[in-house]
Each structure stands twice: as structure tokens, then as C-alpha cells.
Amino acid sequence: MTSTSAVSQTPIPRDELPAQSDELGAQADDPRGGPRWAVRILDRNAGSRCIAAVRMQNGVVGSVDEDGRLVPTPAVRTGSCADPRSEPLQLALARIGGRGASGPRSVLVAIADSSVAAVAVVGPDGARSVKLDASGSFLVVYEGLAAVDSWSVTVTMNDGTSRDYHL
């Protein structure tokens, strides 16, 4: 005699979507050294482009484990994903809990289109101007988990007008 048990037919959401293109934008040192930070730009020319904060070393992209080693991560659509035509600036704040010696970090990542002339960031330590790299991206790295309302970004457009962004 065989027995059967009920099995739920509810589909389980699974969604690890590989990106079709993967490039690195602006880079910055970590306040305590180790692999650098970078803006990972996924599916740049797609209807939905993603930007994420990653670590990088010797051409390898990933996250840092509790021993400070870089663990590669594949190009999966993650971070902030949006239509690149919807706003001149796509902005995201990554907050990383951090384990071991690496400690927590707050990393502001963004990518601007060609209509943006300049960007100024106000963060937990005050105002600073940032430089867009060739990809149009920039990032700012802070130690600790900064409150989300401690950030604002002002964009000056090529026509002289400005726009404020908050998270």
C-alpha cells in the first residue's frame, strides 16, 4: 500500500535574473582598505538598467567576507533597476551590515545621463562635489550605517537648471 501526502501547488517565487551586460563604472577606496568599491552597471542599454554597489579587486567583482576576502558574485540584476529614460539621475543607497573586520558601510551609487553637467552630494559628513566618470556614474562610501534621510543630491543640468533628489 502506498501513501500520499498533499503537496502545495502554489508556485514558489524564484527570481535570480542574469544580466545580459555587465560593466563597472566609478570606483572608490574603502575607508579601511581592501578591495575597492565600484558601481556595477547591469543591462545598461536595456529598458530596465540596474546599478549596484560592489567590491572589486584584480578584475574580480564580488562581496567581502568576514575574513576580508573577495567572494565573486555573478552578474545578476540587483540594486536599483529602472528605465534609464525616466530620470536624468538614477540613485540608490546601499547599506551593508558588514561582518568581521570589514564593518558596516553606506554607499551612495548613481548614474547620470548626458543632460547632467554636475552633481553635489550632501551626506552625513556634509557637502561634497562628486565627479562623474566616463560611464556617467559616481559613488560615495561612508563607514557605518548612515540614516537614509541624511542624504540629498543636487543635479545641475546642462541648461543651468537644477534638480534635487532625496531617498
Next chain:
Amino acid sequence: MGARRRLTPALLTLTLACAFCFGAIVKLAFADDYHVTGVGHGYLHGASQTDGSFFARVESGGGSGSRMCYLYVSGVFVGGYWVGNATCNAWSREFGDYTECRSTSHTKFLPWFNEHVHKASNWCG
């Protein structure tokens, strides 16, 4: 000797209603997986439920407000994002190697929903 109370139909109805409301509140505070309130949001597994790949996500749309997608494991914050009018998509692999069945997503997108928790489908916390 104390007075004996009868379980009248009215009292029984009230008891059942209270039990239902309590269950609904608990369900709201610890909603399963993924649902739609204004926009889709919640917890998503990666390729499987046991490979340590999982997501907290809030989809785009529903207005221009900022949205939050955080991941916790065993009640400890491991990482996440705040984004503007975009899909907020926090992937566990960006923050380390964690036990999937002990993980939760914390999502927020005002005015649609305040911060709340979605558990892994195979929750073992």
C-alpha cells in the same frame, strides 16, 4: 465555589471573531513571501530555497516615492537598498553567505505600506 460561566452563542461568536482578528494581525506582521500592495514586494528565493541566494524586493511604479528593501538573517540586518522611483532589489550574495531559511525581507514604500517583514517560504527561524 465560583460561579460557572456558560459559553453562550454570543460569547462563542465573540471568541471566534477575536481569534480570527489575532490571526489576521499576525499574518499582516509576518506576511508570507511576496504580495501586492500598490506594487509587488516581499521575499524571493533565487535558484532554489537552499542555495543561499535570495532577495528582498519592491517593484517600481505606484508613484515616485523612495522604497526600501532590506535583508535580515536570524533577526540581524545584513544589507539592503533605498532607491528612488525604481525597482529595489537586494540580493543576499552581495552581503555574504547566509542560511536562507532563517532569512527575512523588510520592505517599505510610503504611502502604500510601512516597513513589514516577509519570511522565506521554508522558514526555519
